[in-house]
Amino acid sequence: MTVLPIAPRIVVLGAGAWGTAMALSLARNGRTVTLWAHMPELARDINTAHENTQFLPGFRLPENIVVTGDDTAIAHADLLFSVIPSEFLRPTIARLRSQMHSEQILVSATKGVENNTFLRMTQVIASSVAEVGLTLPIGALSGPSFAKEVAEGQPTAVTVAFDDRAVAALVQREASSESMRLYTSSDVIGVELGGALKNVIAIAAGVAAGIGLGYNSTAGLITRGIAEITRLAVACGGRRETLAGLSGTGDLVLTCTGSLSRNRTVGMELGKGRKLPDVLASLGGHVAEGVLTTRAALGLARQHRVEMPIAEQMELILEQGKDPREALRDLMMRPGKHEH
Numbered sequence: 356m357t358v359l360p361i362a363p364r365i366v367v368l369g370a371g372a373w374g375t376a377m378a379l380s381l382a383r384n385g386r387t388v389t390l391w392a393h394m395p396e397l398a399r400d401i402n403t404a405h406e407n408t409q410f411l412p413g414f415r416l417p418e419n420i421v422v423t424g425d426d427t428a429i430a431h432a433d434l435l436f437s438v439i440p441s442e443f444l445r446p447t448i449a450r451l452r453s454q455m456h457s458e459q460i461l462v463s464a465t466k467g468v469e470n471n472t473f474l475r476m477t478q479v480i481a482s483s484v485a486e487v488g489l490t491l492p493i494g495a496l497s498g499p500s501f502a503k504e505v506a507e508g509q510p511t512a513v514t515v516a517f518d519d520r521a522v523a524a525l526v527q528r529e530a531s532s533e534s535m536r537l538y539t540s541s542d543v544i545g546v547e548l549g550g551a552l553k554n555v556i557a558i559a560a561g562v563a564a565g566i567g568l569g570y571n572s573t574a575g576l577i578t579r580g581i582a583e584i585t586r587l588a589v590a591c592g593g594r595r596e597t598l599a600g601l602s603g604t605g606d607l608v609l610t611c612t613g614s615l616s617r618n619r620t621v622g623m624e625l626g627k628g629r630k631l632p633d634v635l636a637s638l639g640g641h642v643a644e645g646v647l648t649t650r651a652a653l654g655l656a657r658q659h660r661v662e663m664p665i666a667e668q669m670e671l672i673l674e675q676g677k678d679p680r681e682a683l684r685d686l687m688m689r690p691g692k693h694e695h
């Protein structure tokens with residue numbers, strides 16, 4: 356049976372906006388939280404400024420957050436949160452896995468699908484640690500949660516999923532606070548895919564906004580978007596009701612309407628006519644996971660023979676520079692369908 360000590364040692368892997376906000380949220384319970392950065396210089400800069408000026412400016416880190424670039428810090432953790440962008444996850448886990456052990460619990464908070472394998476993030480981590488003969492409980496945390504608002508202490512609700520619900524309950528106990536409410540789930544597939552796939556639809560919502568379209572179009576994209584990502588998640592083994600929850604409808608509504616979303620911003624700039632490399636370069640080192648996830652989602656969709664018309668048009672815009680207006684027209688002019 357997996358257990359956690361009374362005062363578990365917590366390490367957050369990845370000192371981007373979300374890793375830093377997660378550390379701030381976890382530290383509100385009085386625990387010491389170690390925030391691991393992949394580059395020692397980044398750890399040093401954050402320690403000097405007591406603030407992550409590059410990825411989450413404006414929030415002073417309290418004394419009980421210790422920032423480090425030292426890989427050996429991971430060996431002392433009881434509870435690990437992995438917040439590494441999907442693109443860098445496999446090499447980062449390969450680097451750190453010699454410090455990991457089977458008594459630890461690992462929560463993945465990354466939202467993405469691996470580009471060539473189409474694996475979910477918990478699968479990437481499990482397959483990497485298996486190469487050195489290691490197994491440990493690995494689950495996913497996802498839901499509507501802009502890092503800035505979490506850092507501000509604004510009430511936020513997310514879902515944490517493990518195959519073993521008792522493990523999800525342990526994480527729920529440790530990560531809940533006045534401003535962070537966690538629901539448990541045993542649907543790891545649904546929670547992970549909900550969080551990853553909503554980014555593709557958020558790009559589409561941004562494109563619509565960038566073209567100058569209004570509320571009707573956004574509502575249509577959100578609703579047909581949830582239909583599309585639910586189809587794929589269910590085909591992959593997720594549960595329909597999970598996609599109707601926080602890590603599905605909840606996150607989709609947030610990211611398709613919230614101006615803080617990087618994915619929506621990318622779509623909006625494309626809708627205004629800017630080119631993708633130029634838009635990505637202006638994100639200041641931040642990731643917009645949906646750009647890479649679009650192709651992976653379509654790869655998964657082909658494997659499972661699932662139709663994803665919105666994702667297909669996004670791929671054409673992102674990879675072939677299709678005119679966004681033409682893409683939206685092509686979506687509207689598809690053959691008529693039943694709603695369900």
Ligand SMILES: NC(=O)c1ccc[n+]([C@@H]2O[C@H](COP(=O)([O-])OP(=O)(O)OC[C@H]3O[C@@H](n4cnc5c(N)ncnc54)[C@H](O)[C@@H]3O)[C@@H](O)[C@H]2O)c1
Nearest residue numbers: 370371372373374393410443465466500501502641642644
């Ligand atoms: N920002 C949010 O509001 C938010 C909320 C929920 C989930 N997420 C998810 O969290 C994950 C991380 O996003 P973020 O917003 O914290 O990142 P970010 O965009 O703020 O920063 C990029 C991160 O990538 C790291 N990085 C860059 N090169 C690297 C390399 N070669 N190896 C390892 N790491 C490298 C940087 O150190 C930094 O931590 C993403 O999957 C994102 O979808 C973000």
Ligand SMILES: O=P(O)(O)OC[C@H](O)CO
Nearest residue numbers: 498499500501616617618
């Ligand atoms: O800024 P985005 O688009 O990466 O979205 C951040 C989170 O995923 C919102 O839940």
